[in-house]
Amino acid sequence: MEPFRAMVIDQVDGKPKAGFRDLTLADLPDNEVLVKVAYSTLNYKDGLSISGKGRIARRFPMVAGADLSGTIIESRAEGFRPGDKVIVNGWGMSETEWGGYSHFQRVKASMLTRLPDAFTLQQAMVIGTAGYTAALCVAALEDWGMIKKGGAEVLVTGAAGGVGSVAVALLASRGYTVTAATGRPETHDYLAHLGATGFVDRASLAEKGGPLQKERWAGAVDSVGSTTLANVLAQTSYGGAVSACGLAGGFDLPGTVMPHILRGVTLIGVDSVMTPHEKRNRAWALLAESLDKAKLAAMTSVEPMDNLPALADAIMAGQTRGRVVIRIGGDE
Numbered sequence: 001m002e003p004f005r006a007m008v009i010d011q012v013d014g015k016p017k018a019g020f021r022d023l024t025l026a027d028l029p030d031n032e033v034l035v036k037v038a039y040s041t042l043n044y045k046d047g048l049s050i051s052g053k054g055r056i057a058r059r060f061p062m063v064a065g066a067d068l069s070g071t072i073i074e075s076r077a078e079g080f081r082p083g084d085k086v087i088v089n090g091w092g093m094s095e096t097e098w099g100g101y102s103h104f105q106r107v108k109a110s111m112l113t114r115l116p117d118a119f120t121l122q123q124a125m126v127i128g129t130a131g132y133t134a135a136l137c138v139a140a141l142e143d144w145g146m147i148k149k150g151g152a153e154v155l156v157t158g159a160a161g162g163v164g165s166v167a168v169a170l171l172a173s174r175g176y177t178v179t180a181a182t183g184r185p186e187t188h189d190y191l192a193h194l195g196a197t198g199f200v201d202r203a204s205l206a207e208k209g210g211p212l213q214k215e216r217w218a219g220a221v222d223s224v225g226s227t228t229l230a231n232v233l234a235q236t237s238y239g240g241a242v243s244a245c246g247l248a249g250g251f252d253l254p255g256t257v258m259p260h261i262l263r264g265v266t267l268i269g270v271d272s273v274m275t276p277h278e279k280r281n282r283a284w285a286l287l288a289e290s291l292d293k294a295k296l297a298a299m300t301s302v303e304p305m306d307n308l309p310a311l312a313d314a315i316m317a318g319q320t321r322g323r324v325v326i327r328i329g330g331d332e
Helices: 044-051 121-144 162-173 185-194 202-206 226-235 258-262 277-290 293-298 305-316
Strands: 004-012 015-023 033-041 067-075 085-089 104-107 154-156 178-182 198-201 217-222 236-244 266-269 300-304 323-327
Touching (some): 004 044, 033 085, 033 121, 044 305, 067 104, 067 121, 121 277, 121 323, 154 162, 202 226, 217 226, 226 236, 226 258, 293 300
Parallel strands (some): 154 178, 178 198, 300 323
Antiparallel strands (some): 033 067
C-alpha cells in the first residue's frame, strides 16, 4: 500500500510541534482493528494540540485527532468484521492513543462504537466528541430532574461552539426553553435557528460576581469553566443543576460553596474521554432520537485535512462556529 498522510505531533526542543507526515501501515500501533478513516472533527483539544498552545500528547510521536469515523478493513477482534462502520470518540486518542487525523488507523476494539443507523459517517463526526459530550450533559440534567419542558430557562454557555451548538439544538428539540450565552451577536440568528429563544452576553458572565446572584436558570450546560461557571452556579435556581464539561475560559473555579449549601445547587462533572459504553450508547441513542438533521446540517462545515493548521488557530481564537468536520478519506 502507498504511504498516506497524517497529522503527527513530535517533541522538538522539549515542546510539542505538529506537522504532516507520510506513514505506512507498518508505522501504526499493533491494535486489533484497522480502520480506513473517512472523517474526523476539530475540537478545542485538537486546537491546543496542533497549535502547540497546550500539551495534549503524553507520548511522541502522536497522531492528533480526538475522533474518527470509518470502515473496518481488518479485524482480529471478535464481533467486528471488515466492512463494519464504526466511530471512536475519546479513549485517549491524540493523548495516549494515536488519533483520527490519518487515512488509516489501528485502534483497540474496546474503543469502538458501532455507527448508529440514524447517522452517516459524516453526520457522526458532525456530532463527534463535542456533540456526544453535549448529549451526556443533557442526559445528566434530565436525570437530575429539575429542568422541565417548556419551563424555566436552561442556559448554554459557549453556545456557538461545538458542544454549545449541539446542546442548544438538543435541548430545544426536547422541549426546553434555551438561553444561549455568546459574545458574538452575529451568531444570534444561527443560534435562534437551532432553538435558542434568549441570549446573554458572555462578557457579563466573565466578570467577577457575587457568591449568590438573582436566581434565573433551572439548569445549565457549561463548556467554559472558570469565572463563567462560578457566575452560572450563583445564578442557578434553588435545587437546580449545572453540567460542566469544558475549560475554554480556564480550569480554575473562583466561586464559593454558597450556591450549593444555601440553594442546593448541584455541579455535575461530565467526562467524555473514558465514559463507559453504557453511557456512550445512551448518549448516541438520545442524539438519534432528538437531534434534528436539518439543524445538524446548519451547524456543519467540512474542511480538508490540509487546513488543520489554520483551523487550529481559528478555534483557539474563538473564530469557529458550530461543528467543523475534517475530511480524511471522505467516503461513506
